[in-house]
Amino acid sequence: MQLLSLTFFAVVISPLIVCKETVEDAALLARRLVASQAVGVMATIFPANTSLEGEPFALQEYYANCYSNGSLSLITMPISRHTRNIVHSPSHSASMTVWSTPPAASRARVALIGNVTILDTQLAVDSGIQDCYLQQHPDARFWLPDDPDGAHEAFWARFDPHSVFFVGGFGNKHFIGDVPLDLYQSTVPVDFLGDNDSFIVQGEI
Template structure:
């Protein structure tokens, strides 16, 4: 998973209820959070790594002072959004022959590919602490710093912030493979997610992994007023 997606992803949580916010030393008190946040979702970037590939549960380095992990500690479930970003731009882009202005903006394209046409998915579940004995057996530090060398400064035991290793225990998976007329959009059974092998992952080629790929191609394109 790690090698096929970006190493940074969006972690979403929900702010705690008034009951939790009223507790002493609560995140709301310490951060002087505005009132009325209870039940509101918030998504923040975080580092993840695939240090337990056989389980399908991503590894996260939790900085306990960070909002996402305070919300999780207060009982929030967690969703992790991942997306595929191609290393190479397509050799041909989607063009609209009827409305050419839709294809570009002042002759410049802000993004060299159609992000809406690319795979992305969300993992839903809860955070579970990885105990110290497991950490050593799994070689988490080496695994995590392979993807995030700068994380060495806030690994567990650092003198700046209290941190710990956690796993996102995946309970549900929602997948968007691209445009709905040619790609699957919907829920994936969690058993299938957890049983995917490394060999199966490597057997799949995603758009843009190799140079010369076409962004969007199918028969009957002219009927839509589109061409490559």
Template sequence: MWSLNILAFMKLLLFSLAATLPPSTGFDAIGRASQFPITPNEKAEPPNLQEITTGRSHTASLGNEDDPINKPEYTFPSWDTTHLLARRLLALSTTGVLSTVYPPSSSVHRSSLSGVPIGLPDYIADCANEPSSELEALLGPGNPLILALNVGTTFRNTRAGSNISLSLDWWHRQADGRTGVFGVGRDGVVGGAELPRLSLLGSLVPLEHLSDATRVAVERCFLDAHPDAKFWLPDHDNAVHSGYWAKLVVEEAFWVGGFGDRARIGWLDPETWKLYYAGKRA
């Protein structure tokens, strides 16, 4: 019997909104069900494993000699569905690990750290998830919003010229008391390695010269995901730290959907990444 991890994860992401699109979109039923927008602070309910259908048989059109053979009890996700899963993972994530590299020289760190990478958890928000919206135009599709604090190591490094990456995963969901629903392998052992993770690579671009209306929209979206961030909002007189709004412009994305015999692993297409808005294709 196949592990329930990937099936449960796909159910959780793709059926969090019960709807389908016309077959003309070219996706299978699972892919179509995923094409509806969600908000960064959406509370996804765990799937009912009794409702998971394991007897479906589909002929996969994979076009890759390295893909696994067809299994009658499991549908190997297409790359289109994989891009949907990745965008929904971003949309459901409000934190991630931001990684940068120490600059060659600096007065604030030891010389032995020059060129050394460092990853630190931070707040993020997927605010560009509605086509033709003000924030989508500001951020660009698939580019998360970040509140950059000048005191932070991550943002000191980016100011010194470092590029940046954002790592996301579904592993932390195991700590919320629902490991009996997902995260348990075929032998009943909790297995985080079977759950998806994503790395977004790019550059940090400050959002400058925002109008009052745009600034309010940015703050509202970020505070929806992180109410406590009200204490360090940029350009507020009572802010604890100085900072600025920025976007992580995604240039590359690497996806590990789980174990390679049942999930996609590899680089996502940057242009296809931009076509989806929190699980809805443009």
């Protein structure tokens, strides 16, 4: 197993707030926020072995909301500039920003800091991760891991947040601050599950 440290950011519309949000509200809004989006912009830093050492790099990245504890599913590719930056950086760090359309300063965003674990491909298929990912990203069928006809070499991965920072919007009404990890993981936004039958695993797979 290979561990890569990542930071994820997400942005979505918050419902109308008539009183100041609590940390419990923030946990639910953060989970809804991440569940309602599936594409973000990931940013990484060029490593020391490149001519752009220390420079930031940002590009679109897919994720899928497949775990009931808030972990996320990814497909990583050795050809990806992000993957190479993460693997070759001392801290294996990255950030991802996800937002609603149109974005606005008054709307919520959350920063998830954690680790990525590369998964066994057959285990990902057997556990339903592949089905879940394809449900959210049907076009990913063209670059699935272990597909001999796939566009690129690829691997399944799981992002496990260990720190959550939520900004609900402007601070006079919205929560701004840390959300305890256990609260974030245990707050399941059932109204965002829809017909996602693959949203069943806890993060062990």
